[in-house]
Amino acid sequence: MLNKEELIRYNRQIILPDFGIEGQEKLKSSSVLVIGAGGLGIPNLSYLAAAGVGRIGLVEFDEISLSNLQRQVMYKTNQAGESKGKSAVNVIQELNPNVLVDYFETRLDAENALEIIGDFDLVVDGSDNLPTRYLVNDACVLLGKPLVYAAVFRYEGQVSVFNALRKDGSRGPNYRDLFPTPPPPEMVPSCNEGGVFGALTGIIGAMQANEAIKLLAGLGIRLDGRLFLFDSQYFTARFLNVKSNPDNPVSGDHPTITQLIDYEAFCGLSEVENEADEITVQELYQMIKSGKTPFILDVREPYEYAISNLNGLNIPLFELGLELERLSQNETIVIHCKSGQRSQKALEFLKKEGFSKLKNLKGGILAWQKEIDHSMEIY
Amino acid sequence: MKIEVIAFGIAKDILNGNQVTLEMKEQSSVADVRQALVDLYPAFQGLASLQLAVNADYVNDDYLIKENDEVVLIPPVSGG
Numbered sequence: 001m002l003n004k005e006e007l008i009r010y011n012r013q014i015i016l017p018d019f020g021i022e023g024q025e026k027l028k029s030s031s032v033l034v035i036g037a038g039g040l041g042i043p044n045l046s047y048l049a050a051a052g053v054g055r056i057g058l059v060e061f062d063e064i065s066l067s068n069l070q071r072q073v074m075y076k077t078n079q080a081g082e083s084k085g086k087s088a089v090n091v092i093q094e095l096n097p098n099v100l101v102d103y104f105e106t107r108l109d110a111e112n113a114l115e116i117i118g119d120f121d122l123v124v125d126g127s128d129n130l131p132t133r134y135l136v137n138d139a140c141v142l143l144g145k146p147l148v149y150a151a152v153f154r155y156e157g158q159v160s161v162f163n164a165l166r167k168d169g170s171r172g173p174n175y176r177d178l179f180p181t182p183p184p185p186e187m188v189p190s191c192n193e194g195g196v197f198g199a200l201t202g203i204i205g206a207m208q209a210n211e212a213i214k215l216l217a218g219l220g221i222r223l224d225g226r227l228f229l230f231d232s233q234y235f236t237a238r239f240l241n242v243k244s245n246p247d248n249p250v251s252g253d254h255p256t257i258t259q260l261i262d263y264e265a266f267c268g269l270s271e272v273e274n275e276a277d278e279i280t281v282q283e284l285y286q287m288i289k290s291g292k293t294p295f296i297l298d299v300r301e302p303y304e305y306a307i308s309n310l311n312g313l314n315i316p317l318f319e320l321g322l323e324l325e326r327l328s329q330n331e332t333i334v335i336h337c338k339s340g341q342r343s344q345k346a347l348e349f350l351k352k353e354g355f356s357k358l359k360n361l362k363g364g365i366l367a368w369q370k371e372i373d374h375s376m377e378i379y
Numbered sequence: 380m381k382i383e384v385i386a387f388g389i390a391k392d393i394l395n396g397n398q399v400t401l402e403m404k405e406q407s408s409v410a411d412v413r414q415a416l417v418d419l420y421p422a423f424q425g426l427a428s429l430q431l432a433v434n435a436d437y438v439n440d441d442y443l444i445k446e447n448d449e450v451v452l453i454p455p456v457s458g459g
Contacts, residue, residue, distance in 0.1 A: 153456035
């Protein structure tokens with residue numbers, strides 16, 4: 001039953017054709033899990049809370065950083081360094097005190113995913129990496145939960161509804177029908193690497209919230225079996241029809257994945273942290289101090305290089321393939337980025353191109369600032 | 380026959396743009412388009428496992444393409 005406050009608060013959607021008190025009551029009695037409170041998570045959390053979803057779960061472990069604020073419009077400048085999740089929970093509770101909020105301050109992984117997801121009716125994926133996307137997909141398929149998917153890159157966004165229950169009792173296609181095999185990591189740049197247009201995350205995240213609310217309130221035609229693509233730079237959009245693949249390893253005719261797997265390894269990211277391929281900032285500092293400065297390759301973007309650098313040669317990760325002639329196979333190359341992730345991808349890439357004398361600077365320029373040069377500007 | 384290839388995401392970087400026209404033999408399949416792309420753009424090898432869509436539908440590798448078809452390349456993107 002809705003109380004008087006709720007009837008007033010939700011009036012503009014209760015009077016909508018097809019929504020009504022019935023739709024509102026369905027929302028109130030339902031629960032959604034939002035993975036990530038970033039560019040996509042924020043519009044989702046805002047609209048789901050405002051619309052009156054009964055219980056909202058949030059999985060987030062990260063801190064607010066200055067470079068989030070260009071698109072993560074829920075956070076304030078003076079909150080840099082604070083917990084994203086705690087801040088987001090406060091905002092949505094103030095926005096709508098009727099909503100119960102469950103906050104999971106953790107990284108979603110194969111150990112905890114089934115337990116966390118199992119307690120919700122629907123999942124909204126706003127994560128920022130490929131292993132988590134396969135993990136969330138597989139967990140939703142195994143648990144029979146609908147999944148509202150979206151992802152962004154530069155000026156482009158993708159949205160779809162996966163594993164939706166259809167009238168005939170079957171389930172709609174899922175992420176593995178769309179992307180059966182993950183490409184090599186260097187082909188899947190994150191927003192940190194490739195950039196992302198701020199307003200785009202709002203558009204795509206709001207579309208996700210739109211689908212989540214429709215699914216919960218049981219109205220409209222769902223984005224099930226269709227992938228929506230939006231290119232905000234050219235302002236073009238496209239729908240593609242996705243079919244269930246009988247060979248899908250988690251939902252096909254003969255499933256081979258019946259429990260969660262190691263998704264980092266599946267996506268080629270299991271940093272088999274080969275120590276032989278690593279160098280610490282202390283080791284590099286000692287080399288420089290003793291006059292044996294190695295060849296340093298900085299695979300960050302030029303704007304990052306401009307903020308602070310280690311006097312290395314700056315070739316952004318995604319231009320490496322075009323600039324190989326600037327590198328020598330005969331001398332050791334120390335590769336670094338901001339935290340060590342992009343440089344790991346660069347190392348894997350250069351290995352495939354035949355380079356063998358490679359070292360990844362562990363912890364990147366952040367570790368350098370922390371352990372060697374505190375005066376260095378970080379971002 | 381001519382077909383259009385429409386690229387999204389990182390595939391735009393590989394094709395140097397969001398659209399290229401390919402000249403294909405009659406009776407070419409989606410697998411042949413994939414091979415033609417690898418031949419023209421070696422970096423496309425990294426996306427060779429990509430599912431391809433023709434016009435508005437994801438199709439299998441043996442699907443035969445026709446003149447003026449649009450082949451759409453959509454690599455996974457992970458950002459959130």
